[in-house]
Amino acid sequence: xxxxxxxxxxRSWMGWRRGFTSKGDPQVKTGAGRAGGEAAQETERVPPxxxxxxxxAQGSGRVTAEVIEHLERLALVDFGSQEAVARLEKAIxxxxxxxxxxxxxxxxxxxxxxxxxxxxxxxxxVEGNCVEELLQNAHRVVEEYFVAPPGxxxxxxxxxxKPFSHTD
Amino acid sequence: xxxxxxxxxxxxxxxxxITPIELCQKCLSLIKKTKFLNAYITVSxxxxxxxxxxxxxxxxxxxxxxxxxxIPIAVKDNFSTSGIETTxxxxxxxxxxxxxxxxxxxxxxxxxxxxxxxxxxxxxxMGSGSTDGAFGPVKNPWSYSKQYREKRKQKPxxxxxxxxxxxxxxxxxxxxxxxxxxxxxxxxGSDTGGSTRNPAAHCGIVGFKPSYGLxxxxxxxxxxxxxxxxxxLTRCVDDAAIxxxxxxxxxxxxxTTIQDPGKPFMLSSLTDxxxxxxxIPKEYLVxxxxxxxxxxxxxxxxxxxxxxxKVIEVSLPHTSHSIVCYHVLCTSEVASNMARFDGLEYGxxxxxxxxxxxxxxxxxxxxxxxxVRGRILAGNFFLLKENYANYFAKAQKVRRxxxxxxxxxxxxxVDVLLTPTTLSEAVPYPEFIKxxxxxxxxxxxxxxxxxxxxxxPAVSVPVALSNQGLPVGLQFIGRAFCDQQxxxxxxxxxxxxxxPVIQLQELMDDCSSVFxxxxxxxxxLQQ
Numbered sequence: 001x002x003x004x005x006x007x008x009x010x011r012s013w014m015g016w017r018r019g020f021t022s023k024g025d026p027q028v029k030t031g032a033g034r035a036g037g038e039a040a041q042e043t044e045r046v047p048p049x050x051x052x053x054x055x056x057a058q059g060s061g062r063v064t065a066e067v068i069e070h071l072e073r074l075a076l077v078d079f080g081s082q083e084a085v086a087r088l089e090k091a092i093x094x095x096x097x098x099x100x101x102x103x104x105x106x107x108x109x110x111x112x113x114x115x116x117x118x119x120x121x122x123x124x125x126v127e128g129n130c131v132e133e134l135l136q137n138a139h140r141v142v143e144e145y146f147v148a149p150p151g152x153x154x155x156x157x158x159x160x161x162k163p164f165s166h167t168d
Numbered sequence: 169x170x171x172x173x174x175x176x177x178x179x180x181x182x183x184x185x186i187t188p189i190e191l192c193q194k195c196l197s198l199i200k201k202t203k204f205l206n207a208y209i210t211v212s213x214x215x216x217x218x219x220x221x222x223x224x225x226x227x228x229x230x231x232x233x234x235x236x237x238x239i240p241i242a243v244k245d246n247f248s249t250s251g252i253e254t255t256x257x258x259x260x261x262x263x264x265x266x267x268x269x270x271x272x273x274x275x276x277x278x279x280x281x282x283x284x285x286x287x288x289x290x291x292x293x294m295g296s297g298s299t300d301g302a303f304g305p306v307k308n309p310w311s312y313s314k315q316y317r318e319k320r321k322q323k324p325x326x327x328x329x330x331x332x333x334x335x336x337x338x339x340x341x342x343x344x345x346x347x348x349x350x351x352x353x354x355x356x357g358s359d360t361g362g363s364t365r366n367p368a369a370h371c372g373i374v375g376f377k378p379s380y381g382l383x384x385x386x387x388x389x390x391x392x393x394x395x396x397x398x399x400x401l402t403r404c405v406d407d408a409a410i411x412x413x414x415x416x417x418x419x420x421x422x423x424t425t426i427q428d429p430g431k432p433f434m435l436s437s438l439t440d441x442x443x444x445x446x447x448i449p450k451e452y453l454v455x456x457x458x459x460x461x462x463x464x465x466x467x468x469x470x471x472x473x474x475x476x477x478k479v480i481e482v483s484l485p486h487t488s489h490s491i492v493c494y495h496v497l498c499t500s501e502v503a504s505n506m507a508r509f510d511g512l513e514y515g516x517x518x519x520x521x522x523x524x525x526x527x528x529x530x531x532x533x534x535x536x537x538x539x540v541r542g543r544i545l546a547g548n549f550f551l552l553k554e555n556y557a558n559y560f561a562k563a564q565k566v567r568r569x570x571x572x573x574x575x576x577x578x579x580x581x582v583d584v585l586l587t588p589t590t591l592s593e594a595v596p597y598p599e600f601i602k603x604x605x606x607x608x609x610x611x612x613x614x615x616x617x618x619x620x621x622x623x624x625p626a627v628s629v630p631v632a633l634s635n636q637g638l639p640v641g642l643q644f645i646g647r648a649f650c651d652q653q654x655x656x657x658x659x660x661x662x663x664x665x666x667x668p669v670i671q672l673q674e675l676m677d678d679c680s681s682v683f684x685x686x687x688x689x690x691x692x693l694q695q
Contacts, residue, residue, distance in 0.1 A: 047504035047547070049556045067549070075503065075548045076510075076529045077541045084542060091499070091546040091606060095559055097492045101566050108564030109571060111394055111424075112380050112623030112648070119427055121420045133267040137514035146512050153523035 063089055073155055170194055171669065174353040174407035178235045181227065188227065188238030192220035192282050195240040199284060199351045205307045207345035209245045211285040212252050216240070219282045226280065235410050237280030242346040242355040245286035246293055247273050247398070248387040252283075256389055257301030258291045260535030261515045270387025271419045272356060272398045279414050284352050287342030290605075291537045293358055293391050294502070296366055296612035297600050298341025300539050306341040308334040308371060308594050309349040314671035315637035334594040334638070337370035337612070339363040340399060344371040347401045348670060354411050357399035360391045361494055361609070362589075362616025364399025365628035369589035369641025372630045372670055374662075376400045376408040379649045380623035381426045383412070384419035392501040395620040405629065405659040409433045412651065426649070433652055438660040442476030447582035451487035452615060458592035464631050464640050465588050471664055472586070482582055484573040487618060489566050491610050494617040496550050496563035502540075503547025509535060539605040571622040578647045584657050585645040587615050589628040593638035615643060625651040627658045630667040639667070 068085060072078050079085050131144055140147040169177065169186055180186050199211055223238035232238075243249060246256045248266035255261045269277065277283065290300040298306040310316050311333040336345050340357025344367035347355050357364035359377040368375020376399060383398045390396055398415065402408045413433035419425045448469055453462070473479045511517035511531030518530040536544070550559035577585065590612060600608065619626040625648070628641040644661070646654030 047500045047551050047560070049551055049553050063549075067552075071545050071548050071552075072529075075532075075544050076507075076525065077532050077536065077544050078529065079545065080533070080541070084538065084545070087538075087542050087604070087606070088545055088549060091495070091542070092549060094492060094606075094610070095496045095546075095550065095563075098489065098496065098559070098562050098566060101486070101489050101562075101569070103562060103565035103569065106565040106568055108561050109568035110564060112571065112621075113424060113426070116381075116426065119418070119420075119423045119425075121423075130267060134513075136267070137264055138512065139517040148512055148524045149521045149527050151524040153525070155523070155525040155529060 063092070076155075170198060170350040172353075173404045174239055174402060174410060175235070175404075177353055178237075178239060181238045182232065184227075188220040188223035188282065189217070191238060192216050192240055192284075195284055195351055198349070199346075202309070202349045202351060205309060205345050205349060206288055206304050207306055207342045207349065207351065208242070208285040209255055209257060209288050209301075209303050209342070210253050212249075212283055213285075215252065216282050216284050219277070219280075223280050223282060233278075233280035235279075236276065236414060239281050239354070240284045240352045241276055241281045242284050242287050242343060242352040243273055243276075244289055244293075244340050244343050244355070244357050246289060246358055246389045246391075247286075247356060248389065249273055249283070249286065252286060254286065254389070255302070256292045257289045257303055258535065258537070258540070259302050259516055260509050260532075261389075262302070264515050266387070268387065271384035271421060272415050273387065275414055276356075276411075284346075287340070287346050287355060289342055289363075290339040290539070292389070292502075292506070292540055293339040293360060293363055294539050294543060294609075295338045295605055296362070296609045297335045298338035298345075298367065299335055299597065299600060300537060300605055302537065305597060306336045306338075306345050307597075308336045308341075309345055309672060310334060310370075310372060310594065310638055310670060312672065313637070314673070315633055315668065317637075319635070319637040332596040332598065335370070335597055335600045337367035337590065337594060339367075340375075340401065341367045341371075343401050344368055344373060344375070347371070347373050347403060349672060353402070354407055355401045357401050358388055358391070359397050359399035359620065360395050361498065361613040361620055364401060365589050365616050365626060365641070365643060366612055368401055368628045369630070369643075370594035370639065372639030372641075372667065374402050374405050374408050374630070374658075375589075375628040375641075376402075376405075376412065376655070377619065377626045378412060378416065378651055379625045380620075381424055382417075382625075382649065382651060383415045384417075384422040384425050386419055386421040390505050392498050392620075393505065394497070394501065395623075397620075405627070405655055405662050406435060408627070409435045409652075409655050409659075412655075416651075428649070433655070435652070435656050435659050437663075438656050440476070441472060441657075441660060444472070444477040444657065445581050445583050446472045446477050446479045447482035447577055447585045448479060449484045449487065449577070449585055449587060450481050451484050452587045454591075454614065456591050456611065456614075457588060460634050461588050461590070461592055461640055465586070465642060468586060468631060468642055468661070468665075471661075475664075479586075480582070482577045482580070482585070484570075484577060484618070486566065486569045486573050490570050490618040490621065491614055493563045493566040493570065494613065494621060495606075495610065496559050497567065497621070499543045499547035500550045500560050500563075501547070502543045503545075503551060506536070506540065506544050511535070542606070567621050570618055574618075574622045574624060574645075583647075584654060587643045587645065589615060589641040589643040591615075593634045593636060593640055619645055622648075624648050625654050627654060629658050629662050629665075631665050633668060 247270040343355035343357040348371040365375040516535040520530040
């Protein structure tokens with residue numbers, strides 16, 4: 001009974017987080033040095049909704065230059081070529097087939113374990129003191145810190161490098 | 169000795185017919201001989217020999233840890249291994265040495281298993297061919313089998329044999345090739361949309377995907393959290409059950425593992441299938457299905473029927489939407505999961521030092537291949553505020569419909585579903601790469617990904633050789649958490665079909681000159 005209440009509580013928490021549209025995307029960060037450690041703390045995380053410029057090419061199969069630039073900033077990955085844009089358009093056209101499915105009254109399914117109680121371990125420290133081990137995988141550290149370049153400069157508008165888009 | 173199953177070699181170890189060190193050395197030597205297959209990214213020779221030594225001590229004292237003690241195993245390179253490089257076949261993680269073991273790896277080691285190395289895959293397990301990794305493609309051992317070569321000789325065309333090697337399927341192709349080529353007795357793969365079952369089918373071995381929640385994912389570098397499960401690749405169903413018995417059960421470090429008390433997975437030998445009801449989903453009969461696979465599928469159904477099982481046609485009406493739904497959910501979760509790779513705490517880091525964001529962006533451009541970047545961008549598109557409801561939430565709704573299809577079929581009295589695993593047998597590499605990764609994955613995952621969306625257990629069992637002398641696998645799908653029942657049926661089926669053993673002796677003996685040339689062309693392996 002107790003665990004069931006926790007599960008429901010967690011769902012509403014996820015709901016809150018989905019509405020939270022921070023670009024900082026805190027839940028995709030993992031503990032230092034643990035590329036695979038996610039399952040420890042979370043179950044199936046619902047990817048967050050991301051903010052976007054007003055224009056998009058929904059349904060048209062074409063993606064505007066503005067959306068491309070926006071995606072590049074969100075993903076911190078660049079398209080790099082016209083083929084990559086074409087690939088995205090194909091991926092969208094493929095996904096558009098979902099529109100044909102009647103999903104009226106169907107609740108989204110986030111987890112196949114949705115009807116089970118969620119296990120929460122007791123809040124005790126069971127491991128730790130592994131600073132050195134974790135820092136070993138970083139390229140640049142000073143004392144016990146990861147070293148990042150200046151953080152208060154946003155990705156510059158690359159004027160010289162126009163994002164790839166259709167010429168029309 | 170290496171051709172034996174895990175159970176057989178375990179008995180040989182217990183009887184002292186071979187020692188763990190001898191066995192480990194034999195496997196290491198075969199790994200070297202078959203290096204051209206590119207099955208392993210890292211061969212952990214020193215660690216393996218040390219583990220074998222410890223195992224040998226235990227056997228001498230009479231304190232063996234059980235069935236897995238001294239057994240050489242391999243692990244896909246997306247499971248974290250303490251002190252052993254874990255790359256996900258990506259430049260992003262080259263040189264990354266995890267400080268801890270994935271729970272499944274730890275459990276195998278706790279049972280005395282000997283880790284031979286980390287196996288090759290598609291970058292971050294995104295693919296269905298094991299052709300898209302930073303360490304080059306994996307070659308299917310069946311390309312060099314006597315069975316396939318004899319069939320090829322009969323054909324008149326004069327293509328160069330070596331350039332036409334076959335793909336393994338993927339993304340756990342390295343694990344499948346490692347088991348198929350006798351370099352280990354069991355391997356871990358991962359299965360998000362079919363990545364364990366697909367290469368198992370192409371390599372003529374058993375590939376098992378457990379129920380979601382039965383086996384811990386802690387330390388498996390995530391692709392799609394809501395679908396990922398560790399997979400098991402072995403040469404027979406019994407072996408898969410032994411390994412599952414070691415892995416299954418609650419893990420405090422993975423809250424998605426269920427807490428039901430664990431049961432040992434000892435498979436009884438089914439003698440009577442007359443109480444079984446086998447469902448044949450009619451939507452799986454797609455035009456792209458090769459006539460040969462189709463014929464093996466229907467022969468298998470006839471076999472069950474002739475032995476008294478009830479075989480009925482069933483409908484999973486949302487099947488045709490499944491692959492599209494999978495595509496949206498997969499890319500969306502990938503976009504979220506891949507955000508962790510920024511060069512700061514681990515993995516590749518570029519030289520750009522202008523700003524944090526510029527460093528992130530350049531690191532990710534250098535670290536990820538086109539496929540990964542493409543999925544990240546598509547996922548970000550589906551998660552855009554104005555697209556979220558139409559794509560991501562819509563796909564989650566379709567996912568429920570697909571999961572409900574299975575629930576309805578199982579509620580109607582069906583015990584196990586029987587389907588093909590793949591559309592056809594393995595294809596040659598030049599043919600495979602004619603299509604891009606997304607198109608390939610959409611074709612190749614067609615029979616496998618729906619199971620992941622519903623969280624069900626499924627196993628691919630090799631059935632027979634095609635006209636070309638290549639393995640064909642069929643898939644059994646079970647009720648959620650009825651993994652044991654599923655494997656029991658699979659074991660019965662395996663016994664009936666008597667799938668032939670791969671004949672690689674010639675490969676070992678007379679092809680070394682060919683391999684020398686190939687070795688030069690392929691990406692060098694780290695040792």
